[in-house]
Amino acid sequence: MQADVVVSSFRLIENQHIYPLSKLRLSLKKILTNANINDALVVRGQTAQAVMLGLLAAFEERRCVYLVRDAAVMPLSTEWSEGQEWQLIANESCISLPNLWLQTSGTTGRPKWVAYAPYLLSESLRLGTNSHACWLLTYDPASFAGLQVMLSALLGGHTLISTHGIAKPAAMLEMVNKYQVSHVSGTPTFWRSFARAAKGEVTSVKHITLGGELADQPTLDMLSRHFPHSRIRHIYATTETGVVFSVQDGRAGFPRSWINTTQSNGIRLAISDHGTLLVSSSRTRVDQGNTMVDTGDVVELDGERAFFKGRIDNVINVGGQKIFPEKVEEHLLRLPFVGDVRVSARPSPITGYILIADIVPREGYGSAEHMKSLIREHLKTLPRYAQPALLRFKDELRTATSYKKARST
Amino acid sequence: MNALTLVLTELHNLRTSKGLARVNIDQGSVLLGDELGLDSLDLATLVVTLEEHTGLSPFNDGFVMFKTVGELVSLFSKA
Numbered sequence: 001m002q003a004d005v006v007v008s009s010f011r012l013i014e015n016q017h018i019y020p021l022s023k024l025r026l027s028l029k030k031i032l033t034n035a036n037i038n039d040a041l042v043v044r045g046q047t048a049q050a051v052m053l054g055l056l057a058a059f060e061e062r063r064c065v066y067l068v069r070d071a072a073v074m075p076l077s078t079e080w081s082e083g084q085e086w087q088l089i090a091n092e093s094c095i096s097l098p099n100l101w102l103q104t105s106g107t108t109g110r111p112k113w114v115a116y117a118p119y120l121l122s123e124s125l126r127l128g129t130n131s132h133a134c135w136l137l138t139y140d141p142a143s144f145a146g147l148q149v150m151l152s153a154l155l156g157g158h159t160l161i162s163t164h165g166i167a168k169p170a171a172m173l174e175m176v177n178k179y180q181v182s183h184v185s186g187t188p189t190f191w192r193s194f195a196r197a198a199k200g201e202v203t204s205v206k207h208i209t210l211g212g213e214l215a216d217q218p219t220l221d222m223l224s225r226h227f228p229h230s231r232i233r234h235i236y237a238t239t240e241t242g243v244v245f246s247v248q249d250g251r252a253g254f255p256r257s258w259i260n261t262t263q264s265n266g267i268r269l270a271i272s273d274h275g276t277l278l279v280s281s282s283r284t285r286v287d288q289g290n291t292m293v294d295t296g297d298v299v300e301l302d303g304e305r306a307f308f309k310g311r312i313d314n315v316i317n318v319g320g321q322k323i324f325p326e327k328v329e330e331h332l333l334r335l336p337f338v339g340d341v342r343v344s345a346r347p348s349p350i351t352g353y354i355l356i357a358d359i360v361p362r363e364g365y366g367s368a369e370h371m372k373s374l375i376r377e378h379l380k381t382l383p384r385y386a387q388p389a390l391l392r393f394k395d396e397l398r399t400a401t402s403y404k405k406a407r408s409t
Numbered sequence: 410m411n412a413l414t415l416v417l418t419e420l421h422n423l424r425t426s427k428g429l430a431r432v433n434i435d436q437g438s439v440l441l442g443d444e445l446g447l448d449s450l451d452l453a454t455l456v457v458t459l460e461e462h463t464g465l466s467p468f469n470d471g472f473v474m475f476k477t478v479g480e481l482v483s484l485f486s487k488a
Contacts, residue, residue: 349468350453389454
């Protein structure tokens with residue numbers, strides 16, 4: 001903790017257990033009982049409780065902490081045993097700087113370790129003054145987005161509700177109502193799913209944040225209709241650079257003027273020859289690497305705005321034409337009865353690939369055949385090769401961890 | 410529904426969606442070109458629809474040459 005931040009009232013609720021701050025501190029003391037002063041704490045970040053102990057170790061005990069997202073990807077030293085959530089390792093390099101180390105998800109190449117000085121992590125947080133704030137954690141706790149949520153709740157002295165072990169949005173909705181959750185941050189895929197489950201307004205939720213995936217206009221519009229009394233913002237962040245920017249004007253993308261100027265948070269944006277967004281940050285150290293991080297997110301300029309087209313590694317080649325599935329999804333999400341959609345590639349003997357769309361329809365809009373004919377009509381405004389050849393209706397889309405839409409087929 | 414009926418039904422659906430009038434289609438009809446008014450993207454759409462309906466993937470092991478309705482039907486007739 002920074003010297004001037006005193007936390008006294010935080011509590012975590014996970015799997016029906018309540019962990020007040022005093023209990024978490026006691027657990028941490030026990031873990032560190034036999035530790036040498038140089039020992040780093042390695043936490044396997046499956047539960048919010050385990051990751052929270054890691055945060056306390058970094059902030060309050062000035063320990064070097066490694067948060068492991070996927071133990072199989074990058075074991076640090078010894079083997080983990082079944083059910084083990086943390087271990088101590090001797091690490092000389094941790095003596096001078098008590099860094100918090102995070103793993104990148106590996107969507108932009110091999111997973112890397114990224115080090116944060118703890119005070120830099122808390123810099124971009126808005127803590128507010130509301131001591132009754134209650135946060136819902138929908139992200140992987142050891143991801144950058146998850147950490148932002150956990151730190152906001154911890155440093156603000158708030159309550160944090162973990163959704164560990166809860167997959168269904170209906171069950172999450174139940175928790176939101178039970179604990180009168182005020183702050184919810186999640187991926188656009190999470191929000192579409194949550195809004196379908198919520199149907200009516202969830203009055204306790206005052207602050208809505210979208211992160212982890214690109215925020216599209218139809219989803220932002222749907223949320224402002226669904227939650228008219230909530231503040232809605234979308235955050236663009238990467239593990240390598242931290243929070244890049246936060247947008248609150250209700251529009252997808254970000255102001256074009258932010259490109260090629262240095263922001264107040266020390267971040268600089270540029271666009272690569274491939275059209276991808278490059279981000280440089282003076283705040284982080286990446287274990288191997290360039291000063292500019294290529295995010296892999298392709299940006300398109302339109303007037304005074306910069307919009308995201310999609311990820312460069314998601315591009316699908318249909319008969320020689322390159323399609324961003326995200327753009328087709330955005331187009332389909334404009335239809336009120338399309339609750340969610342995934343557009344993916346199917347190999348074709350004739351065109352190389354062809355698009356197929358898996359659609360989660362909303363209830364009360366007539367028969368599937370009726371909706372399909374409306375969708376086909378709506379698709380006619382896209383170029384032919386960007387129109388999915390096959391429309392399939394599904395109850396839910398498959399998601400990867402933390403409600404990111406699963407992209408592999 | 411046997412493969413021939415399925416292919417003919419889907420061909421008529423495809424042509425209807427393109428605003429083309431109904432024509433006689435038989436096993437000897439050539440898929441690509443003026444006769445049926447279909448291009449490669451239409452044909453790719455037809456194939457993926459047939460794959461979905463039949464659960465068969467006749468092109469999994471590489472490309473198989475086909476030109477006529479009859480040849481396409483035989484690709485989707487294998488159990």
